[in-house]
Amino acid sequence: MKILHIIPSVASVRGGPSKAVLEMVQALINQGVETEVITTNDNGDNLLDVPLNKKIDYQGVPITFFPRFSPNTKSIREFAFSRSLTWWLMKNIQNYDLVHIHAIFSYPSTVAMMIARWQKVPYIVRPIGQLCSWSLSQKAKKKQFYFSLIEKANLEGSKLVHFTAEQEQQEASPLNLKYNSFVLPLGLNIPSQINQAKLKLHQIYQISKDTPIILFLSRIHPKKG
Secondary structure, three states, X not given: OEEEEEOOOOOHHHOHHHHHHHHHHHHHHHOOOEEEEEEEOEEOXXXXXXXXXXXXXXXXXXXXXXXXXXXXXXXXXXXXXXHHHHHHHHHHHHHOOEEEEEOOOOHHHHHHHHHHHHOOOOEEEEOOOOOOHHHHHOOHHHHHHHHHHHHHHHHHOOOEEEEOOHHHHHHHHHHOOOOOEEXXXXXXXXXXXXXXXXXXXXXXXXXXXXXXXXXXXXXXXXXXX
C-alpha cells in the first residue's frame, strides 16, 4: 500500500499536529508501509531552510517541501498557499492508494481534498480539533463561509474522518455532516526516564529545594484552559 500524507506545515512552531505526523509516518515506515509527506516550508512568520520541490530525508521521514506564498499580510501567509504543491498534486495524487490529510481551513489541505475528490482517490481527514465549537468560533464568519462553500463537501467526500479523541468526535456531531468517522489516539514515543529529574530542574534553574515546580504539558493558550 502506498500512502501520501499532506499537512500545511511540519515546523515545530505549529505545535502538536506537526510532531504527530512525523511520528505517524515513521511508525508506518517501520511497519513496511510505503509512505511520505508533502508540505510547505511554512515556519510561522519565517520559512524553513530546506531544499524545495524534491523529496528529502527530514528527521527520518521522506518529505517534499514546496514554497509557501509569503506576502506581508499575515492572514495570507497563514493560509499557506503554494502553486507548486497544487501542480504536484494534480500530476501525482493518483499514484497513491490512500491520502491522509491533516488539518482543514488551510490551502494545502483544502486543495488536496478537492483534487482527491476530482480524481477519485480515497482520502482520510484528520481535522486536528478544528471542527470543535471553540475553533469554529474563532473568525466565525470567515470559517462559516469557507465551510459552506468548500470544506463541507470536502469532509463529506472523505472515506473517513480521523478523530483522535471521543470528545473531539462528539463536538463535531452538531454539524450533522454526512461522513463516516473513527477515533484513533495519536501514538507517542515516550522518552527515557531521567533519574532525579526534580533535583536536576532545581539545580539547572537555581530554584530552592522547597519551591514547588508545576509542569504544564501544553501551550499557554485559552483553548488549552
